[in-house]
Amino acid sequence: MSLxxxxxxxxxxxxxxxxxxxxxxxxxGETLGVVGESGSGKSVTALSIMRLxxxxxxxxxxxxxxxxxxxxxxxxxxxxxxxxxxxxIRGNQIAMVFQEPLTSLNPxxxxxxxxxxxxxxxxxxxxxxxxxxxxxxxxxxxxxxxxKRIGQYPHEMSGGMRQxxxxxxxxxxxxxxxxxxxxxxxxxxxxxxxILGLIKQLQVETGTAVMLITHDMxxxxxxxxxxxxxxxxxxxxxxxxxxxxxxxxxxYTQGLLSAVPRLGSMAGRDNPEAFQLAGxxx
Amino acid sequence: xxxxxxxxxxxxVSKRFPADRHAQxxxxxxxxxxxxxGETLAVVGESGCGKSTLANLIIRLHDPDEGRVLLNGLDIxxxxxxxLRPHRKTMQIIFQDPFASLDPRVRVGTAVAEPLRVHxxxxxEEAEERAGTLFELVGLNRSMLQNFPHQFSGGxxxxxxxxxxxxxxxxxxxxxxxxxxxxxxVQAQVMNLMLxxxxxxxxxxxFISHDLAVVERIAHRVAVMYLGQVVELGPRRAIFENPTHSxxxxxxxxxxxxxxxxxxxxxLLTDEIPSPVWQRxxxxxxxxxxxxxxxxxxxxxx
Amino acid sequence: MTxxxxxxxxxxxxxxxxxxxxxxxxxxxxxxxxxxxxxVLVTIFGPGIxxxxxxxxxxxxxxxxxxxxxxxLGTDYLGRDILAGVITGGRTTLFVAAVAGALSMGLGLVVGxxxxxxxxxxxxxxxxxxxxxxxxxxxxxxxxxxxxIGPGTWKETLAIGVTxxxxxxxxxxxxxxxxxxxxxxxxSRAIGSGDLRIMTRTILPNAMxxxxxxxxxxxxxxxxxxxxxxxxxxxxxxxxSWGSIMGKNRGYTLTAWWTVAFPGLAIVTTGLSIALIGDGxxxxxxxxxxxx
Numbered sequence: 090m091s092l093x094x095x096x097x098x099x100x101x102x103x104x105x106x107x108x109x110x111x112x113x114x115x116x117x118g119e120t121l122g123v124v125g126e127s128g129s130g131k132s133v134t135a136l137s138i139m140r141l142x143x144x145x146x147x148x149x150x151x152x153x154x155x156x157x158x159x160x161x162x163x164x165x166x167x168x169x170x171x172x173x174x175x176x177x178i179r180g181n182q183i184a185m186v187f188q189e190p191l192t193s194l195n196p197x198x199x200x201x202x203x204x205x206x207x208x209x210x211x212x213x214x215x216x217x218x219x220x221x222x223x224x225x226x227x228x229x230x231x232x233x234x235x236x237k238r239i240g241q242y243p244h245e246m247s248g249g250m251r252q253x254x255x256x257x258x259x260x261x262x263x264x265x266x267x268x269x270x271x272x273x274x275x276x277x278x279x280x281x282x283x284i285l286g287l288i289k290q291l292q293v294e295t296g297t298a299v300m301l302i303t304h305d306m307x308x309x310x311x312x313x314x315x316x317x318x319x320x321x322x323x324x325x326x327x328x329x330x331x332x333x334x335x336x337x338x339x340x341y342t343q344g345l346l347s348a349v350p351r352l353g354s355m356a357g358r359d360n361p362e363a364f365q366l367a368g369x370x371x
Numbered sequence: 372x373x374x375x376x377x378x379x380x381x382x383x384v385s386k387r388f389p390a391d392r393h394a395q396x397x398x399x400x401x402x403x404x405x406x407x408x409g410e411t412l413a414v415v416g417e418s419g420c421g422k423s424t425l426a427n428l429i430i431r432l433h434d435p436d437e438g439r440v441l442l443n444g445l446d447i448x449x450x451x452x453x454x455l456r457p458h459r460k461t462m463q464i465i466f467q468d469p470f471a472s473l474d475p476r477v478r479v480g481t482a483v484a485e486p487l488r489v490h491x492x493x494x495x496e497e498a499e500e501r502a503g504t505l506f507e508l509v510g511l512n513r514s515m516l517q518n519f520p521h522q523f524s525g526g527x528x529x530x531x532x533x534x535x536x537x538x539x540x541x542x543x544x545x546x547x548x549x550x551x552x553x554x555x556x557v558q559a560q561v562m563n564l565m566l567x568x569x570x571x572x573x574x575x576x577x578f579i580s581h582d583l584a585v586v587e588r589i590a591h592r593v594a595v596m597y598l599g600q601v602v603e604l605g606p607r608r609a610i611f612e613n614p615t616h617s618x619x620x621x622x623x624x625x626x627x628x629x630x631x632x633x634x635x636x637x638x639l640l641t642d643e644i645p646s647p648v649w650q651r652x653x654x655x656x657x658x659x660x661x662x663x664x665x666x667x668x669x670x671x672x673x
Numbered sequence: 674m675t676x677x678x679x680x681x682x683x684x685x686x687x688x689x690x691x692x693x694x695x696x697x698x699x700x701x702x703x704x705x706x707x708x709x710x711x712x713v714l715v716t717i718f719g720p721g722i723x724x725x726x727x728x729x730x731x732x733x734x735x736x737x738x739x740x741x742x743x744x745x746l747g748t749d750y751l752g753r754d755i756l757a758g759v760i761t762g763g764r765t766t767l768f769v770a771a772v773a774g775a776l777s778m779g780l781g782l783v784v785g786x787x788x789x790x791x792x793x794x795x796x797x798x799x800x801x802x803x804x805x806x807x808x809x810x811x812x813x814x815x816x817x818x819x820x821x822i823g824p825g826t827w828k829e830t831l832a833i834g835v836t837x838x839x840x841x842x843x844x845x846x847x848x849x850x851x852x853x854x855x856x857x858x859x860x861s862r863a864i865g866s867g868d869l870r871i872m873t874r875t876i877l878p879n880a881m882x883x884x885x886x887x888x889x890x891x892x893x894x895x896x897x898x899x900x901x902x903x904x905x906x907x908x909x910x911x912x913x914s915w916g917s918i919m920g921k922n923r924g925y926t927l928t929a930w931w932t933v934a935f936p937g938l939a940i941v942t943t944g945l946s947i948a949l950i951g952d953g954x955x956x957x958x959x960x961x962x963x964x965x
Contacts, residue, residue, distance in 0.1 A: 126554035126555065126556065126557075127525075127554055139863060141859060141862055141863060172867075176865045176866070176867055177865065178865070179862065179863055179864060179865040180863060180864030180865035181865060184863065184864070185860070185863040187856055187859070187860055187863075189856055192855060192856035192857060193856040193857050193859075193860040194857055194860070195857045195861070195875060195878075195879070196857070196879065197878040197879055197881075197958075198878070206861075206864065206866075206874075207864040207865070210864065210865050210866060210870075211865060231639055231641050232641065233641055247643045247644070249641075249643060250641075250643070253641075255860070258860075258864060259864075277417035277418050277581065277644060278417060278581060278582075278583070278622060278625045278626060279417060279621055279622065279625040279642065279644070280417075280642075280643075280644070281625065281627075282624070282625035282626075282627070282637055283637070283639075283640050283641065283642065285627065285637060286636075286637025286638065286639055286640075287639065289637065290639055304554065304555065305555075305627070306555065306629040307584065307626065307627030307628055307629045308627050309629075310627065310628060310629045310630055310631045310633075310634070311627040311628070311631075311634055311635070313631075330631045331631055331632075334629070334630060334631050335631075335632075344556060345555065345556060346629070347559070348555050348556040348558065348559035348560075349555055349559075349584075349629045350559075350582070350584035350585050350587065350588045350629075351584060351628060351629045351630060352583060352584040352587060352611075352623070352626045352628050353587075353611075353628065353633075354587070354588075355587045355588060355607070355608075355611065356608075356611070356612055357608075357612075358608075359608065360591070361411060361566055361588060361589050361590065361591065361607075362566075362588070363562075363563040363566050363567070364559040364560075364562065364563055364588070366556075366559060366560070366563075370556050370559070370560070
């Protein structure tokens with residue numbers, strides 16, 4: 090039984106279709122990579138699953154189902170749930186990590202309190218209990234000098250540490266699905282490598298399924314089990330990561346892959362060479 | 372080192388900025404490098420390594436605290452604004468954000484022809500005609516000259532910026548993260564355009580980037596910067612196939628390769644990039660470059 | 674430049690103590706606080722210590738300050754002690770200002786945060802309502818209100834508070850509009866926070882610095898407002914306030930300047946000290962300035 094089944098999901102902004110008949114599923118414990126360029130609808134898809142898209146915008150989820158399997162085996166179509174049920178699912182069953190770790194953290198609270206906040210919402214812990222759990226989360230996401238850093242404000246931390254805090258907030262209630270929307274895009278390359286390594290490791294330790302949204306084919310190749318390729322609001326192609334990278338069927342995917350600079354691909358060549366663009370980019 | 376004069380020679384250039392009353396950012400420290408005619412020198416490094424400051428020093432948007440920059444053998448660091456002006460034409464810069472680089476209320480044709488007017492090279496119809504030729508050169512349609520920036524996609528806008536940079540027939544184009552903000556398919560097309568232009572016009576590029584996979588595609592030579600200093604400098608193949616400095620290796624190891632067959636296991640590290648801020652009177656330890664191969668220089672490590 | 678910041682802020686303090694220390698670094702704010710505390714202490718304990726009652730005849734009329742026959746700051750046309758008036762009148766003035774300021778701030782916060790957070794028709798409705806209040810000349814509005822409900826310290830406070838809330842409402846709305854689009858609000862919703870929690874715990878603390886300054890500004894405005902009403906004689910004649918002293922003596926401004934100057938000086942000093950405190954609070958509640 091899939092953990093999440095997205096079926097025919099369609100989201101519109103006024104006349105514009107931002108997500109068009111998107112269908113995919115996520116199995117428990119797997120990493121699904123969702124890759125696409127700007128405007129492909131990948132982030133809107135993620136926000137729609139969380140039902141975070143409608144608030145304050147003219148966006149409307151006009152069609153489809155998002156079936157989520159609860160721990161007791163029951164299946165909820167998230168699109169039909171009331172706001173109170175959604176609140177109990179957000180952060181608790183499905184958690185999210187965003188691209189900008191600076192702006193995703195509240196600047197006026199110390200980071201430890203922000204982890205504790207999620208615990209107090211879902212598990213009704215006292216402030217003291219929540220803070221001690223927050224301290225444990227710091228160890229889980231490998232933040233050194235935890236006792237000192239737990240009282241720091243977001244602006245006192247580096248981008249990599251902030252993203253670790255975001256991951257700690259996301260994982261503190263033991264969600265079964267983690268949606269990570271471009272979690273490493275804003276980070277330097279060596280820090281990105283550390284965060285990717287951390288996400289992979291935590292997935293092994295906690296068994297959380299991950300939906301990783303990115304524009305970076307390198308990141309996808311490194312962490313995804315299966316891949317959904319999106320373009321212009323639609324799913325173009327999906328399949329196991331090997332198949333997508335080595336036997337892509339769709340011209341769009343072929344084009345995208347031909348445009349990706351692949352480290353090591355220039356070995357043995359003395360002069361710069363143009364990309365041999367394929368598929369739809371020809 | 373070639374026997375002919377390089378286009379640009381950077382000699383022991385340093386730049387510090389005040390951080391507060393007691394501390395300074397050592398953005399660039401004693402950097403020396405050359406850019407040859409018709410070659411692409413890529414400068415790679417992470418945030419705070421000084422690569423953008425270096426670009427600004429070369430184009431004289433900043434004045435160096437010490438050292439000098441030679442353009443075709445002429446020291447331009449000592450020139451006043453008026454004397455510098457004819458040399459400005461030789462060097463042009465394109466930035467990361469093509470959205471911010473164009474005035475939304477100015478037709479792109481006017482924007483592209485503007486450098487011609489400013490330098491008194493062409494006016495009126497002649498400038499318009501030249502803008503049209505530039506548009507075709509960068510793969511845009513002449514009829515788009517009348518459009519406003521918002522009518523272009525990100526990739527097209529970066530082409531407009533390139534056209535504007537080429538208006539004065541520069542010898543050097545500095546690309547400061549110029550393809551970083553673009554979608555990967557657009558990025559590849561803009562890079563292909565840059566390679567075509569280099570072949571046709573004999574341009575030199577100073578290609579500033581954090582993305583090593585992109586750099587590997589486009590560079591002839593590569594300088595790796597770390598905390599304001601060059602720690603490794605050499606031909607592209609030497610840097611990518613025989614990386615010698617530990618930081619270069621760390622950078623290369625960190626790049627995710629777009630091929631699931633080449634997955635890497637990542638050790639669980641929690642490094643942070645050290646700060647280039649020092650108390651006044653203090654500063655980073657100077658690295659000493661030693662030759663590791665032909666044209667391949669590496670900072671000595673203990 | 675974040676890494677730069679980190680290096681400089683290696684010994685940053687966190688929490689309330691950090692805010693307090695930041696406040697202490699703003700020297701004008703410290704001076705303002707000291708002056709304001711002194712003024713408050715004088716209005717609380719001053720009348721008991723000084724003894725002379727403000728509304729009773731203490732000496733001959735129109736005695737100038739320093740006149741041996743009269744009290745220190747002179748007397749007015751009925752021989753009432755100006756110093757006693759300044760000491761006693763502060764109580765009413767400060768009470769009215771504080772409560773009217775709090776009232777308008779509270780109203781403004783509720784209206785502005787609802788409008789800014791929910792947007793759409795809630796915003797449209799509340800903002801039209803706000804504009805009605807804003808469009809009315811406030812002093813005139815207060816006058817009409819007092820005419821309708823009658824004088825008395827509480828009623829005057831209400832009449833002032835009700836006319837001032839449009840300013841904090843608009844400011845709060847602007848802050849909420851800006852902040853609700855921030856990533857951390859989305860992130861807060863993503864961990865399961867409800868609307869009330871997001872408004873009060875996530876957004877409001879971030880909106881505090883400008884609102885605190887606005888609050889101090891409102892208190893200053895209320896002081897001036899009450900003085901204006903008193904000057905026009907539209908307040909309870911049996912209650913002494915800085916404004917009412919000036920109002921009663923307004924015919925003698927040129928002949929007996931001290932009757933108006935000293936209560937006026939009290940108003941200006943108090944207003945200035947509060948404004949300085951507001952400036953200090955803005956710095957103190959900005960975590961990014963701490964540790965610099």
